[in-house]
Every structure is written in C-alpha cells, then in structure tokens.
Amino acid sequence: MLNLDFHPTGRHFLQIPGPSPVPDRILRAMSLPTIDHRGPEFGALGRELLGKVGKIFKTDKPVIIYPASGTGAWEAALANTLSPGEQVLMFETGHFASLWHRLALRLGLEPEFLGLPGAEGWRHGVQADMIEARLKQDTEQRIKAVCVVHNETSTGVTSDIAAVRRAIDAAGHPALLLVDTISGLASADYRHDEWGVDVTISGSQKGLMLPPGISFNAISDKALAASRESRLPKSFWAWDEILEANQGGYWPYTPNTNLLYGLNEAIDMLLDEGMDNVLARHQRWAAGVRAAVNAWGLEIQCQDPEVYSPVLTGVVMPEGVDADAVRKLIYERFDLSLGTGLGKAKGRMFRIGHLGDCNDLTLMATLAGCEMGLKLSGVSLAGSGVEAAMAYFSENPAPHVARPARD
Amino acid sequence: MLNLDFHPTGRHFLQIPGPSPVPDRILRAMSLPTIDHRGPEFGALGRELLGKVGKIFKTDKPVIIYPASGTGAWEAALANTLSPGEQVLMFETGHFASLWHRLALRLGLEPEFLGLPGAEGWRHGVQADMIEARLKQDTEQRIKAVCVVHNETSTGVTSDIAAVRRAIDAAGHPALLLVDTISGLASADYRHDEWGVDVTISGSQKGLMLPPGISFNAISDKALAASRESRLPKSFWAWDEILEANQGGYWPYTPNTNLLYGLNEAIDMLLDEGMDNVLARHQRWAAGVRAAVNAWGLEIQCQDPEVYSPVLTGVVMPEGVDADAVRKLIYERFDLSLGTGLGKAKGRMFRIGHLGDCNDLTLMATLAGCEMGLKLSGVSLAGSGVEAAMAYFSENPAPHVARPARD
C-alpha cells in the first residue's frame, strides 16, 4: 500500500487553505461499501442529502451536486446560464479569479476583467463601486453576468458579496450574479438567498472537510430561467436532467457514492455544531493567527481589515526572502504543509490555512513550525508570534465547549 | 453515521454490472489522509499513476484521468476532437449507446444512429459491415468520428472493436474511432493501441473495482492532432492543460486525491494478478453463470455467443413475468442487488454482474439467490442453475491459485 508517511512517526500537519484535513469520522463514512445508485437506499440517501445541503448555503433553492471537482462547477455555472460570445464582468481579486477568467475565455465568452491597478488588486476585495459604475455604462445590457470570488484562496481576502448585490441593483442592471465560494463555504459567512446570488459555486475539500471530488451549483429562480435560454453546449453539467432525477434522490448518471457518504457526515457535523458556531470558530482562529503574524512584524497580504479571510492568512516575506524556500524548510524539518504563493504572488508569500478539522493546538503547532522555520531561514522577526497567539487564544476562549465534566 | 445495513447481519451481495464491490484493500487505501496536491508526494504519486495506467488500456499513449464520473469522459472525448455541427456515426447496441447518442445531440453535434431493426439491435454487437457500408457512402468524409460501445452494460454484449477498426480502414475513411469501454476495461479484453482506437472512454467503478468518481480518456496521436482543431468549447475537459500539468505528475485543477490512492492500489492489484489472468477469470465466471441460465431454461439477452459479455449476463424473463418484481423479491429476501432492465428492456430482463472483487462462492451465492427468487416469484424453471454452475466451476478450476500449502 501507498506509504505517505515520510517522517517515521507523527501526523502530517496539512495547513494549506484546502484540501483541509479530513476528519477520521468522514474517512470512516467514505469507507462504507459502495451501493447500487439506482437502488432504494441510494434514493433515500439522495433525498436526505438534497434536503439538507441547502442549509450550508443558506438557501431554499436547488443545489446541484456534481461528481467532479470545483473547476467543473465554475464551467457549469457559465455553461448553464450563458450563450456563446456573451459578455460577463469579472473582478480580479487574485489567482483564482484569474483562472476563472481564463476558463470563461476558453468557453467562448467575452469576459471583461475589472480590477484595482498593479499589485493592489490582490490585496483588497471586490470593489463594488467599480462594478456599479461599469454596469451603469452598459446601457445596452450586454453584460449578462457578474462573476466574483467570495473568498480568494490565493490571497486571504473575503469580499463583501452583499455589496456586489447592492451595486448591481443600484445600477438597475439585470445581470446574473455568479459567486465562487469554493474556499469560503462552511468557514466564512455565506448567504445565497439573502444576498441574492444567482449561482453559487463551491467544492468539497475546504470547509466541508471532505476530500476533493464533489462540487456544487446553488441556483436562484432567475438562474434557472436563464438556463432555459442558454445555448452553450453542455450535457454532463446540464442542470435540467440533474434536477429532474434529483426529484427521486437520484442522478441521471453515476454519482460518486462514497464521497456522498462523506458529504452526508460532513453536513451532519456542521449542523450539529451550528453554522453560527462554525463561523465564529473560524473567525477566532484567524484572529489568533493574525496576532502571530503581527507579532512577527510581517505583513499580511490582505491590506483591508474589513475583508480579512477567516479561512487563510497570506504572510508576505520581507524583500529578498524566497517564500518557497521557507516553506520547503518547514515542510522537511517540521512535517507541516503551507500554501505556496500563486501566480503574481509566487515566492513572495506563503499561506496559512486555518479551516476545518483543526483546534487551538493544531494552530499553535502550525505557528510554532512557522516561527522556527522563519528563524532558521534567517528571517528577522520582531517578536514571538507564538506568544501572541497563546495570549490571544487564552484571553478569548472558544464560545462554548460541550463536554463532560472531569471528576 | 449512515447505516446502510438494512439486514441485521451479513454482507450485501452487490452483483450489478457496476459499481462492483470495492475490495477492503482499496477502501483502506482511500482512507489515507488527503495531501497537498501541489506538494512533492503528490507529484510522485501522479507520475507513478500516469506511468502505469496505460498498461490497463494496453497503450503507450497518454491516458487522461478526470476527477469526474464516466459520463463526463463521454463528453470529453467528443468535446476534444470535434467542432459544432459535425457528423458522428454511432451504433445502437443498447441503453448506454443511446445515452451517448443523446449526449452528442446535446453538445450540438449531428449524430447518426445506425442499428439493427427492432429489438434485435439490443441483442447483438456492433455490426462492422454496416459501419463499413455507411462510411463508403460518405464520400465527402463528413463523418468525423465513429462512436461505439465495447461492452454494452445494459445487455451483456461485448462488441468486436478490432472489426470496427478494420471496417473503417476497409472504407478508407479518416473518421476517428471513439470507444466506450466503461464497463469492459479490466474485465474484457481491450487493446487501445493494437485495435487502433483513437479515444477510449472508461470509468473507475467496474473492472477497476473503485467507487465511481474517476473517468478516463486514452488518446491516440491522431486524436491529439484532432484536438488542436476542435472548436467545441471546453475547459474542464480540455486535454491540453491536463497533459501539460501531467508532465510533472500534477493536474491543472484539484484532482480527487483519495480516489487516486484507490486507483493506485487497483492498478497494482490487477498487474500483480496479470491482465491475462484477470481476463480469464471473468470469462470463467461468465461461463458458469451462463451454464446456470441455460439450466433454468431462460433466455440470455445476448443472442450471439461470439459476443457474450464476460462482465455481465442479461437474463430474459418469460412472457408475463415482471423482472423488476423478481429483483425486488430477491433484494428484500436475500440481500442481493441485481441490475434492472434499462430503457427498452425495462421489466423484461435483469442483469447479473460477474466482475471485479468476486470469487466462485460469491457467484454461487448470487445464483442461489436468483434461483430461490425466481421460484418464489412463480417462474417455472427447467432445472437447477445452481447445480449446473457448481458442475461448471468444479470441472473448470481457476487456472492457477498461488497460495501457501495447508499442513
């Protein structure tokens, strides 16, 4: 059997911003025997899943579950709502926004890419006023959709989606609002219905604590109506046949059954904890990690405290330090994976994931690994981030901990 | 946790033609911790996988591994090689051939659907002479691809792909040959290179003994060349970016890591056994099952012994017997899942899967369940299929069994 344990003992610390560590409880659920996806047990499972998955997206509308990883759900959102050559307005918040832009190009759409100038775009969130201004110019209403990333995984910025909705409304523009919250869902506050999102795109391997392989489209009535006019060719991604089969708890083609077992477990875990608690947990961890970065005297990639991500924190290296060399040292010495800098940020930053199946001590271990690794790499630190995080976590206890008293 | 054990004890017998039972060894591999798909261990795993997966397809050419279930790989094969409105020639062998035909329509292609008249088409294999004749008519070479199903899962017919290749060549026609062997791979003889297939489509949940969620495109040089001209929009399915990232053992987007752990284990299991042994094992099981069906005096759906499937056997019910009622009784009384009749065969037949992680006694249990269920349903049987299968398996021992001697 595959041996992934390169250190002789101990568990690897996977603190990248997704895939996040998968709880044993979910791995155990995924190891149940595969069943007939046309049999009655599967139908019962499917109906249960489809009945509760919306609670994670805060929607009463349909959520499509694809047996494919997240990039597929980007394609699905566009292919189901748009026609060849149509214009879409996208906003450059980082690497993943750029990838989605490229995907739109490949599908034969005409994406326009708004953004702040220079490197600034990657250090702030979506600028709703820029979108509003652009839509107001579009008097012919040729722009069919506005596409934004909620939690930009490459930078650690969580944009204000409600503001984007308000901007579209303020412009009186009929464009659809398509939002990628692949890395935000179930970690950062997200409200599909309340925020008037038309298609929400997400994936399994982040806040849902699953391995990759499942992705989602949550859809509004307006998006559903648009899908009936859309002329981009599609079959695997087509909503219509899936929605029809979903009525009975089934899929029109083979779903990935064992990952659905895991999804069922993940949703139960999250709802048992309570979504408010889930979100507060991530906010608290993020604050602890930022306390450490500040104590080190290093810059946080996100420049705007209003949109700090609760999911990950981008740590900018001082001039002359190769972030990937630091990551490599930390990985080899301390069995800790950190996220690399992507695209424009390559070599300039690393990313600490603080999401999903973690606890305070997991993060203390992570920060200790970072602090030792930074020092061993010759980075001069202003102070001890580990001390700062210990102080933060000690002074700000987790809101409630339900467990039996010890004698 | 999800409880799928509806009978109080004992293991469910999943004898549908896929998903096939997943060996514990593979479930165990899939429960390893998810790793960073941009880290060095993943790259090493990816390079190993990509280096050996071709042996299952009998090809030296690239094999694309998609983090999506099999229907996606149908779409991928068409989207990468064809342009909007192009003609393809498809052959109706059963339900899955029909679904692929419909998918081609949805993608905006112009599929032509050849086939034997009436119900006959679903009881025989692909008629290579019909394809040859049609291609010869196509003097303008407007047909860009011939699409056939190797092992038709809905009927239990395994078509002669080499004959289709010869037919295309005899017609002197440049059309690509696209073959679906989703349920044939690693159970029925298949030779991508030798048979001159341009795109082979397959999936994980049949002979590979994995849960669903992975699918494949094995591609020829000619297909690769065609992909550079193809104008169907695509991004998730696009070969070019995947092939580029695969150079290093990576994927351009998130692969489904834990299923890849399982794939790695599955390939090792198959290669350790030896592909010839794997194929002989399935042929022997199929012969034992057919001996039972013949003894019962029931008809086999496939009318042509040359193309009996080694993967599954379709059992036709006598007039007036609802196959699904029989299946339901067997399922409820004996904890055994059989395949339903699909499309035109609905209610007329059931399908026995005899593939993957089985052994002689698994199949004896299956046949005993069928025999008891048929009798309890009032079907009059000519004789004991169970006896016939015991005789077959006793007289035809498995070719070699490597195991330690017992004292």
Added chain:
Amino acid sequence: MLNLDFHPTGRHFLQIPGPSPVPDRILRAMSLPTIDHRGPEFGALGRELLGKVGKIFKTDKPVIIYPASGTGAWEAALANTLSPGEQVLMFETGHFASLWHRLALRLGLEPEFLGLPGAEGWRHGVQADMIEARLKQDTEQRIKAVCVVHNETSTGVTSDIAAVRRAIDAAGHPALLLVDTISGLASADYRHDEWGVDVTISGSQKGLMLPPGISFNAISDKALAASRESRLPKSFWAWDEILEANQGGYWPYTPNTNLLYGLNEAIDMLLDEGMDNVLARHQRWAAGVRAAVNAWGLEIQCQDPEVYSPVLTGVVMPEGVDADAVRKLIYERFDLSLGTGLGKAKGRMFRIGHLGDCNDLTLMATLAGCEMGLKLSGVSLAGSGVEAAMAYFSENPAPHVARPARD
C-alpha cells in the same frame, strides 16, 4: 502491510465456529483513536458497557470483562471460587470440556471427569441425571463446583443447562454451577439468572462478532460469596479489584480500549435486533444447514436432535475419507475456511460455523463450497444439499425483515 488476500479477488468465507466474521461496522468502531483509560470519556464508556452487557447474558448481576481471550476466563472462574486441592465435577462433552478439565488439573484442583462411554460422549449433551447421581453420592459435599460446557464448539452440541441446575437442586447439593458458553452466547439461548448459573464464562469472537481478546465472567451472589473464601492465588483475574474499579466505569489495570469500542457496537447491534430475533436467526440457519447435510446422506456429529447446536454443525465423513483433506481442497479451491475436527474427532469430521455476521446467501455459498469440495474429494453424496437448503430457506422466510420498500 500484511496481505491476507491469497486469492486475487473476492472475500474469504470464514465459516468456522469462531472467530466468526467481524462486521465492518465493528472493525470501524475498533479503529477509533485509543483514549486515556483514566479519563472521563472512558469512564462514561465503561459505565455504559457495564450497564448493558448483562442483557446479553440475561443477568442483573455483575459481568466481569477481561482484557484477555476466553481461556483466561475459564481460569478466572475457577481461581475466584475455589481453593487448592478442591474437587470439581466436570462433564466430557468434547474437546473444549477436555481442555477445561486439563486446565483445572494444572491449577491444582481435583477435577472428576464424568461422561458417556467411548465416542458417545462427544455426540450427546451433558447428562444431567449422571450429575445428579454423582452429587447424591457426595454426602460429604466435597465437590465444590459442577463445570459444564453449554455449546460444545468441537461437536455442535448445545447442552441443557437448566436441566443441570435442576439436577444439582434435586441432589440438594451446594456445589456451584460454572458454565462455559464461549461459543453459545448471543447465538444460542442462554439465561444466566433464570438457570441459576453461578459463573458464566464467555468470549468475544463468536456470537458477539468481535475479534478475540475479550472474555467474561458473569457471576451470581453465591459465586461472589465463594470468592471471598477462595484461596487459589490470583491477581489479574481477581474479581474484587475489578468490581471496585468498575463502580466508576474503570478497570484496575489497562483495559483493551479498542476492543471495548467494538463490544459497545456489538451489544448495540444485538439489542437493536432483539435477542429473540438473534436466537431465531441462528436456529433457522442451523436448520437449513442440517437439511443440506441430511440431503447429502452424511451423518451429523450430534446424535440427539434435542441438543443440535444453532451455532455450528459437525459433519461426519464416511469411513476412509480424511476430513482434513476435504477441508484443504475446499479452502484452496473455494476460499472457504471450515472448522477442523479436534481431539478425538481429528480427521473424522469437519465443522460448519453458521453464526454471527452471515445471511442466507453466505450460507448458500458455504454449502455450495462444501458440496463441490466433497464431490471433488470423491465423497459419494445421496443428493444435493444445496437444493435442500434452498428449499428450506425459501419455505421458511426469516421472521421479519425491516427495510425500505423498493419502488
């Protein structure tokens, strides 16, 4: 990792009378992380376990759970109640009764071994009248305990324990009644309190469907009183310290935590099914297996239908046939383990286990393996056991099957 899969595919059929196949649900429970056996979670688990384990023994009295396999619990029962040189009356029902007799000798007791003459003793149950007669002779009451095996695993005989109780009472004798139901518990009817048993000995790897490693002493008030006078040296097995620590849900030394996770799951599974259903299930399977043996024209080891075991059936070979050679062939050809003949029965019989995590088709597979193996070994059979068992199982449906309706 250890590879126990000697056949390339398929699951081994473990149809010995224990260890019985362990359900995945139990293996999964056993793979939870080991916890601090002095911490609060462990105490809660211990209290829950100790509160419900008695339901399996049908007792309100304490049940000691040892982190040791079953032979230890034999020793514990004697060491806690007796003093060096004391007399015990044992009854020879087979190999395991003989082993317990030898163990008593090694502990320095004076066991007397009653039994039917010659080979007969191994083909019948405990003869309560012989015990009564012997106790009546013991006017000085030097016999301190009567020791009998409930379900004799070596022969397939389940003795009438209530009758033994009546015999002791009829003799007006104060001897303790010690009963081994290692292979009977949770498969054959057993009632510690109602039958007036003083110490019940059992183990984990049979009807409880666990791996070996846990054993039990269920004790009466009288046994507890005797333990205060007992002078056999003991510490690990001593009830007093365990009972004291059990008050809080703990053990005086390290318990085997992960097997206790499995035990917790096993008890829940049995109680959810209902003990009456569990017992009826085993009786039905046993009847089906005996129907097969009868149809083959082979002898059942147990000569008295009143005491046929619901757990296993001993199948006697015709003169001149080596039972172990038959077993070896079946094992190598059909991946099926059967129980060997033990002690006096070596080479004369094999044993079919029909207990625990099985279902009708598991047993049909087992009988098919036996029938093919017997024929291939040249044993002449009177008829088809497989047919007989199919007829029995078809005509005698399992009493109730709670599962969702199929559409």
Added chain:
Amino acid sequence: MLNLDFHPTGRHFLQIPGPSPVPDRILRAMSLPTIDHRGPEFGALGRELLGKVGKIFKTDKPVIIYPASGTGAWEAALANTLSPGEQVLMFETGHFASLWHRLALRLGLEPEFLGLPGAEGWRHGVQADMIEARLKQDTEQRIKAVCVVHNETSTGVTSDIAAVRRAIDAAGHPALLLVDTISGLASADYRHDEWGVDVTISGSQKGLMLPPGISFNAISDKALAASRESRLPKSFWAWDEILEANQGGYWPYTPNTNLLYGLNEAIDMLLDEGMDNVLARHQRWAAGVRAAVNAWGLEIQCQDPEVYSPVLTGVVMPEGVDADAVRKLIYERFDLSLGTGLGKAKGRMFRIGHLGDCNDLTLMATLAGCEMGLKLSGVSLAGSGVEAAMAYFSENPAPHVARPARD
C-alpha cells in the same frame, strides 16, 4: 457509533505516557478481517512475528506474546518462575513498582520492598548498591528473584538495569532478575540479553504504538529452567504450552489476531526506522520538553539527570497548586490529555508523555497547551517553555530525515 469527538473539530492530543497515539497505519492493519487462528495464513504470520519480535527486546531467546494486557505479564513472570511463599526482592521506584509489589503479595509470595526513605524513592532510580548489600546478607539464598521497574511510568525515571545485573553478580547471588519495561520498550534503550535479564515484562500500548491488549515475557535460559521447578498454579500464563505451540506459529488457545496484525505492522515500522534512531528520537523529544519545564521554572519529578526518562517527564506543581485542576483545565480548553499524578504523587504533579507516534510539532502543541493552561490556572512561570523548546528543536535537528526533495 460511539462518538469520542467532544470538541466539534480537531484531533485530540493524547500526550499521556501510554496508551500512546496509535498511528493510522496500525489502526488500518488491525482492521483486516479476522482469520482462522488454526489456518495456514495464521501460522505464517505467527512464525514471522515470533521471528522478529526479539529484535525489539534485543534478545535471541523466546518472547512469549500474551493476549492480555500488561498486568497479566507481571503475574506471568512470577507465576512461571516461583513457588508459593518464596521471597522476592523488589525496589520501590514509584506507583507501578508498588502495584507489582502488591500483586506479588496477592500471589502468595513474600516480597521485600527496598527503597529510599520518604518521598525520595519516587524521584530517583533503582539503587543497585542497596540491592547488592541486601543480597549479600541473604547467605541462605532465600531470595529467589529481584524485581525492578526499568521505566517508572509514574515518575519519569529510567533505572540502570545493567547496574542491577552487576549488583547481583557482585553479590554472587543466584536470584533471577525480573524487569518491567512496559513503558520503556521501544522508546528507552533496553537490552534483554546483554544486561542478563531473566524475564522482561512489557506491553503493547506504549513505545509499540498499539492499543492495549498484548503483553510480553522475554525469557532467559535460566528463567526457563526455573519454570520447570515453579509450583505456583497457572495455566493461561504457563510458558510451556505456549512455547510448544509457538513452534508452528500458533498458540495453545485463541490469540488476539487483530492486535497481532497491529504488532506486525509496529515491528516493521520500528525496524524500518532502526532501533538506534527510535531511541535517539525519544531522547531528543525528552530534552526539548525538559528545556521547557526548566524555562517555566518548574521542578522535574526526577531528581537525577542520569536517569531522566526519554518517555515521559513528571512536572511538579508549586505548593498550593492542584495538578489535577490544571490538567482538567487543559483538557477542557485545549483538547489535550496529560497523565495524572499517581499514588503518592496525586495532585502534586502531572506527566507529559513524549513517546511513540509524535513529531516536533505535536510536542510544541502539547507544550503550548501546558503553558497556556498553567498561566490560566494562575501558576507563575519564570519564562516561556515554548520558546525554550523551539530553540532546542531548532538547534538540534532530528538526526536524519529521509524524504523526497521538494522542487
């Protein structure tokens, strides 16, 4: 299924001095199907295990593997070598030495308990000179065995066993040397043959990284000879029948098969790493933890640096601080289990386990949890232990780390 996850997310840190965290690789091995312990695969496994287990004890002599937890192996060592009423000389190093003393009393032996006066005995190792002096007094050679604990789990002291051997030899005394290294084996240096130990007692749930349930007696020729004269009653623990059955790789009664799968995996993991590396790893972790305790300005329970344990460190609380209240807070706030003070040390100290399946960051997390918990409990600390440990681990890299280079 049992839910042991009392915090909503994250993995519990089990840093008690045993049971130690069980690696997934071992849990996975333990979940293989239980097999027939009288079948050929089991024999092959048994022979392999018995052939390599001695390497962990550094012995060429037999090692008995019991399907019972460690306390049983204490009893076995005495019961196999001694007779009722015989004298043994034991040395009080802590709680576990005291428990063994009590066990000897219960078995009807006459143990003499040497030790340093007052609380001192629990803060130092075995005093070989005191043993030598006592043996020299025993001119009638009535003392039959010297019993000492190698690694005293209650205090964190690892005694010098070679010195005890020299003391016995210097006294010219024939007493057997019995050594408990339940918590020392596979973490602290141990040499059964070289040190002339007659019986080594150990268990599975410490350095071997297994769940509890297996224990060991490694025996010398002299011990084996003594066992032939020993008159303490025994059967389950008797070496003779086990040694005989072990010839073929079997046991005289049911072994705990699934834990043996785990043992097989554990031995492979340790031998692959190399025993010298295993020992160095524990020494390094212990030094890092002691650096932290020193920086906090707290006392280490062990007063003699020569015998600091590489397995655990006892941390003494300042006057007036209840160690268990600190532990409770740490447990509830930070999901971290520490060892309680046992016996005389109750409430005065807690114990940090640093053994088995850990790595540097696991220990950093543990120390961070301790430091936060101590401060939150109002304990005044001299400085940051976390910083001290980071400095130690940074300056003293693990000797070698075999892993693939990162690009």
